[in-house]
Amino acid sequence: MFALIWTIFIALVVWLMLVRPQRRRVMAHAAMVRAVEVGHQVITAGGLHGRVQALDDDTVSLEIAPGVVVRVDRRAIARDLDLIPHVSADDDVAAEDGE
Numbered sequence: 001m002f003a004l005i006w007t008i009f010i011a012l013v014v015w016l017m018l019v020r021p022q023r024r025r026v027m028a029h030a031a032m033v034r035a036v037e038v039g040h041q042v043i044t045a046g047g048l049h050g051r052v053q054a055l056d057d058d059t060v061s062l063e064i065a066p067g068v069v070v071r072v073d074r075r076a077i078a079r080d081l082d083l084i085p086h087v088s089a090d091d092d093v094a095a096e097d098g099e
Contacts, residue, residue: 032083033074036060041081044072 036042040052042062048070050062059071 033077036080042077043079044076045078
């Protein structure tokens with residue numbers, strides 16, 4: 001009986017420590033990808049920085065340089081820089097000085 005309780009306890013701990021946080025990350029990434037709009041600056045999982053030129057159901061057209069447009073899978077977008085709150089340089093200096 002003790003072994004069964006111990007196994008259930010271990011399974012619960014694994015679920016709480018591994019599975020649940022991973023699900024949250026996946027859901028947050030899916031929400032971020034759905035929120036991408038034309039004109040947003042994004043970074044792909046491969047490290048390409050670009051501005052969204054067009055959106056399809058599964059692909060995104062990114063302008064990575066003037067006149068250079070590449071198509072990437074929507075799920076390859078790692079970060080949307082327009083959705084991240086920006087911190088000004090003055091705020092960084094004040095934080096370092098302890099103000």
